[in-house]
Amino acid sequence: MKSAIITGASRGIGFETALAFARAGYNVFATVRNPDGVAELKETAARESLPIKVLKMDVNSDESVNDCIHAIYEETDTIDVLVNNAGIERHGSIEEMTLTDFRDVMETNYFGVLRCTKAVIPQMRASRDGCIINISSVAGKIANTPLGAYAPTKHALEAVSEALAQELKQHHIRVVIVQPGIIDTDMAQALKPGVSSIYPQVNRFGGLFQASLKSPRPSSMVADKILEIADSSSWQLRHPVGPDAAPFLGWRGTMTDEQWVDWNAAEDEVWFDAVQNTFGMDVR
Template sequence: MKTVLITGANRGIGLETSLVFAKAGDKVFATMRNPDNAIELKERILKDKLEIVVMKMDVDSDDSVNECISKIYQDSGSVDVLVNNAGIERHGAIEEMDISVFKEVMETNYFGIVRCVKAVLPKMRESKKGCIINIASVAGRISSSPLAPYAASKFAVEAFSEALAQEVKSFNIRVGIIEPGIINTDMARDIRHGEPNSNYPQSFRFGGMFAASLENPTSPIMVADTILSVAESESWTLRHPVGPDAQPFLDWRKGMTDEQWVDWNAQNDDDWYDAVKETFGLDARINVD
């Protein structure tokens, strides 16, 4: 039985990840900013009689992270698997978002991971074992307007994780990066509602692509199963795209120059909608009609 710490576990990917680890026989510490909001998770714990401990932890706070993880060590003696899932998303045109938005997203999505990793590394290093899984995104390798704040934070997660993997391998600590595509979560459903009053067309029409994709949704359970598989394996593979659109989208982007990518997203509305339909088979106009 492993001791597993999961951040942002109150809903979506974090909730499902907590459940799959517990059902696999592991002891799970499911952490979140507001445990009172974890109604569904608590119901599932009672229904299935799962060994999941719900705890309060705000990844934006040094004190909160250190206090929570210290309690986990007092209870279990170790953290065998850390799943850094906590994250937020903000979208819009760069000119039209306040600088505080960029700072808020980076604080949670990037510095939150840094805090948690630094809190568990000493004991993992001493015991010469452990697994750290960071939830990034396809948006951590492909930047699209209007996701500048989110993509920037996930690019940072990718870079941090790649450097971390180099540092800790000699201590037998594995690092994995999970890169979901469009997954049926609250975050994705929020993106589908564009910004119709923006001066920049990308702020609205990109939401149409998400709305079209969510017509055939991919469950967060697929991501949770991948996270469990990575933790249970002995693989040192670093990156793990998840979802039917993830690897195809990465491959498609890889076949373009940077200039072609910029031009593709800078097209006028009609040409962009037609290109999305032709390339992905998605009618992004459904969010417009």
């Protein structure tokens, strides 16, 4: 039986990914910061007799990551798949967010991934097999307000993943970047208009999220793609997921950097009209 570690498995994409892998026959180690908050995952696993073991791991802590990975290797000789899903989000204007906000998001979304990845590479390299799947976002290629703290973490994650893929291919270890678009998660639901800010971009982008979530794309959509990637033999590096992911990335690709800045700096009505003309969504 193959084994997989899924980080941030208490809810959302991590929760659905743990279930998807277990239902597909993987031995799943579902790691969470707070094991008391995973009653639904444990109940589902028990009801369906799924091979899921919930373990406590704080990706922000060297000691916690090392202790958890050590405990996993006491139960299994190999980890076939690592899904680095654990992440947090802070949003607002760069001026109005604190430096603590920036540090917290980078610590979890970037350094947390590095901690977990570095902990499994030696065994994968010795086995000459393995798959490391890093959950990024379309924000890994697109930067705009109010995601000035979040997007840099995903840009950094994509850069280190690309470098790591080059290092590990000779050892037959696949490194994969998954780029979800707007998915119905707690994180996406938190991005709403109505925030008090001197910058209008903070609220109008929240309107875009809420308009998109009127036709919600479930976390299971991303989980199914992650499982598909793990079970494949593809060396494709980046995988946009969701009906708006590739269009968003393509849309950004049609603009120069200067056009992108000008469009996001435009007055509200200009911005709203552009979104409606491009995507058919009224986000006012």
